[in-house]
Amino acid sequence: MAKIKTKYKCHSCGYISASYLGRCPNCGAWNQFEKETETVQAHSAKGSPSRLIKKTGINEPVKIEAVKAEKEERIQTSMGELNRVLGGGIVPGSLVLIGGDPGIGKSTLMLQIMSELSQKFKVLYVSGEESANQIKLRADRLGLAANDMLLYPETDMEDIRQQIDTIKPDFVVIDSIQTMNEPSLDSMTGSASQVREVTSELMKIAKMDAITVFVIGHVTKEGAIAGPKILEHMVDTVLYFEGDEHHAYRILHSVKNRFGAANEIGMFEMVNKGLQEVTNPSAIFLDERLPNSTGSAIVVSLEGTRPILAEIQALVTPTAFGYAKRTTAGIDFNRAGLLLAVLEKRGNLMLQNQDVYLTATGGIRLNEPAVDLAVVMAIASSYKNQEILPTDCFVGEVGLTGEVRRVNQIDARIKEAAKTGFKRIFIPKHNMRSSLQNMGIEVIPVSSIPQALKLVLA
Template sequence: MKKAIKYICSNCGYESLKWLGRCPSCEEWNTFIEELIEEKKHTHRKVLPQVKLKKINSIIHLEERIKTNISEFDRVLGGGLINGSVTLIGGDPGIGKSTLALQAAASINGSVLYVSGEESINQINTRAKRLNLKSDNIYLLTETDIDLIINAVEQSSPQVVIIDSIQTTYKPDFDNAPGTITQIRECTVELMQIAKKKNCAMILVGHVTKEGFIAGPKVLEHIVDTVLQFEGEKSHSYRILRAQKNRFGSTNEIGIFEMHEDGLHEVKNPSEIFLNERERQVTGSVITASMEGTRSILLEVQALVTPSSYGNPQRVATGFDYRRLSILLAVLEKRAGLRLSTQNVFLNMAGGLRVDEPAVDLAICCAIASSFNDKFVKNEYVVIGEVGLGGEVRSISHADKRIQEAAKLGFKNVILPSNNLKSVNNKTSLNLVPVENVSSAIEAITA
């Protein structure tokens, strides 16, 4: 008997009986995936018990967090795992998701059920020995059947459950293959229900698509409480854990790790790491301070400006928004008199860190001007400030923390917006240089 099929949008979950090139709901292209239509089972409605209501003021709130004892991981989570919560960790293949999950399992002071659908028990044990992990609280299960997994959770009552990965689990009641939208959605819902019922924290490891998004329906990210993205370039040893959604903490925090043969090591002082390989005397290099959550990180902005041999000059940005770079180039040409329309401009945030905040605008402008004019930037300078379309340097937030971080690493001078000078409580020996526009900042920073 031929089974009926339907098409589901992998982005928003919209269903259609025929394939569509563009989703009418979210208007994304080529997102429809073929799935089998499951027959609904007719069941008699049972008698429902009386609902008990509670006043919000009468509820005693006890937020107990489960520490993973990995400070960078706990920072991104908002202080640790919450009982009854579901956390989804996504990232590229080989980035270190399973390594982080296994290291966290070995560090948690409580029983942990580690369920793997991709590795055997011997493979997990071999990886644990390579990572030098020793714990009597980890219980292993290699299973993909969601019913058996839930049965194991109910029998063992662990404090933390790790599912590696959610794309390998399946529910036998459905004929769809593991990894399809229906299977991922239904398995996640059942795992969420058992997490609330047993009051245990659940960590789901998820795959990503070639575009970098977590594989599965977008509703998956709405079901879970926390979504963490594990980022990093394969050419760099540094890994960045970033919160995209967090019901129990901030989404601005990041955790920085360094990959070694024996696993992920926490980076306690990321500013020192990112500046470790900086060349002292080179044009187009400027140090800036970026706020990532509650801490300031110093990083190097590198710019290279070369004449274009073709009609259309290249604009390449690594770790920074390309459109924002185009705006800053237009401001430099119009307000600072730099003829960049015939120049190739290459911009790089050293260390593989991606920065989106506008407080690094002024450092980028100074780095481009330094490379264009072929003039060295003065040593021991840190540049912070937002650049407006009029060429003015606008005030930024958390200037005190950025100045303190610069002083900690031995810098002597900070170029900052003049409006920030009034509110800054400078308790360091740093020399603060206020500027009002891009031109004055370029003159102050270049030798």
């Protein structure tokens, strides 16, 4: 006999309770529990072999040295930036999750990529938000009408599974995961249980049938992908499509990748004909610098395996209130507060009565510690009203005692700075080697904040 099982699950952390709770005892969130009911069927002790066993031929534990690892060739797209973020191309049979703000260009990117792949592979585009007519109009606008991509406007996972079994496509796009409905569950479409079960089914399809599945996900107002956190753990790759609505540039950022480096980024520009890749992001971030301006410093940041030159701007003005104001954009707020304290204590700059505004231009987010030295120099330049030479750039992490600490992959950073045309680069003293002096740029080692201030703003 089938039994009806009822439980309450926290939408934020996945905590399960037998009864409704106003506040989650695990994560402390309020009003996040939702009711879930499922039908539990009695299973026999011995079932038939799963499709995964049939596919791999392994039905018992084996030694890892006895497993034959077959390396599959990645599928290259015409967009080198997408190939870079995915770790060198699309891995057949992988499950990729793409999240981003509404209107950022997720569906446009998928439509362009799948239209290209449909010339060589069988592609099924499942849309739960748009009709086939709407997708066709967008494809015409982007100049993608001549392709063999199959459109299927549907939200029922049972029907979608049947179509996948019938068509046997090489690629499947789900747009979006929050609109898909698993009919065996009583919970509402888009709920945590629905998203979890639909993702689980898509994962089985990807792994057992060797079908590459791209899943588009909505994001919450906090910027995280809507649904339970387990959604990101289940998929192979998690990509965030980011960008400012007031800028045409978009950044595709990988936060998880089982087949390549995480934190890799790819840059695109939104134009009338869709998304175009940007092969030289450093030029984009630096092309609007004003000459003879104070409060500006260039940092060589490392995003995944790609070094990028970005401009950090600082504005330091006397405060008109009792407490000094600090504002950041693209730079971690707490890290900025720490660096201001170091500057005041170790650099002898009176900043407690100064409002400080910090930004990383171009809409990029700089989170690695290697940007600390550039942030400190930009603040000091604005405070002293002294210009930093436009041919100088900086790399280094700053400690609480004012020391400049070593960073990784210093060779790649110096090469990027030299290639872009900079004359001097300030690096941590412990990163200095004799071989770095022959890279077409003057390399200056610094060991502390006072020494860097003396060399640059003396």
